[in-house]
Amino acid sequence: QVQLQQWGAGLLKPSETLSLTCGVVGESFGSYYWSWIRQSPGKGLEWIGEINHSGSTSSNPSLKSRVTISVDTSKSQFSLKLTSVTAADTAVYFCARDRAAAGDFDYWGQGALVTVSS
Amino acid sequence: EIVLTQSPGTLSLTPGERATLSCRASQTLGGNYLAWYQQKSGQAPRLLIYRASTRASGIPDRFSGSGSGTDFTLTISGLEPEDFAVYFCQQSVNSPFTFGGGTKVEIK
Numbered sequence: 001q002v003q004l005q006q007w008g009a010g011l012l013k014p015s016e017t018l019s020l021t022c023g024v025v026g027e028s029f030g031s032y033y034w035s036w037i038r039q040s041p042g043k044g045l046e047w048i049g050e051i052n053h054s055g056s057t058s059s060n061p062s063l064k065s066r067v068t069i070s071v072d073t074s075k076s077q078f079s080l081k082l083t084s085v086t087a088a089d090t091a092v093y094f095c096a097r098d099r100a101a102a103g104d105f106d107y108w109g110q111g112a113l114v115t116v117s118s
Numbered sequence: 119e120i121v122l123t124q125s126p127g128t129l130s131l132t133p134g135e136r137a138t139l140s141c142r143a144s145q146t147l148g149g150n151y152l153a154w155y156q157q158k159s160g161q162a163p164r165l166l167i168y169r170a171s172t173r174a175s176g177i178p179d180r181f182s183g184s185g186s187g188t189d190f191t192l193t194i195s196g197l198e199p200e201d202f203a204v205y206f207c208q209q210s211v212n213s214p215f216t217f218g219g220g221t222k223v224e225i226k
Binding site: 035044045046047058059060061062094096099102103104105106108109110111 | 119151153155161162163164165168169174175206208209210211213214215216217218219220
């Protein structure tokens with residue numbers, strides 16, 4: 001059974017950097033793409049970006065200039081950094097597995113609420 | 119980017135009834151790269167259907183997906199109490215992957 005466990009800071013001030021990590025247990029990490037997705041009341045579900053085991057990334061143009069997604073295959077982990085956060089970045093952030101490089105997501109982390117407030 | 123419009127916003131039904139949810143794309147989804155998810159309060163979305171009509175692993179056969187091009191449908195044939203939730207569609211034919219705004223299926 002695949003499990004994704006995510007962690008990171010939940011309260012940030014404007015202009016700070018959001019940092020989250022997702023650890024994967026129970027599956028061949030190198031066989032898949034891994035994504036970050038966020039959900040807010042105002043914007044709904046928003047795909048942030050993805051990475052594979054070799055570090056190849058793709059991200060949403062709306063966030064691309066502020067997003068860095070990295071991978072540590074030795075630990076079966078991948079991470080998200082989002083710079084210069086504002087209140088608009090307040091959301092629940094999920095990590096997820098791309099089922100078959102087809103862009104749909106069959107396993108998800110538990111979600112992490114990140115609040116940006118001064 | 120591709121915009122997905124879901125309708126209706128809310129569906130009020132009783133257990134045992136049939137639910138029909140719609141998702142319309144702003145452009146043709148080649149290969150029918152359209153997925154459906156169920157989300158309950160406080161939980162992550164759960165993949166139900168991918169490639170428009172293929173049920174994900176472990177999904178009951180009362181859930182079915184259909185459609186092609188720009189118009190897609192999720193049907194729940196005989197609502198069970200655990201099916202009352204919010205449902206999202208999502209496309210992956212073009213990056214950025216995008217989601218619809220959701221349909222809430224509530225108990226009438």
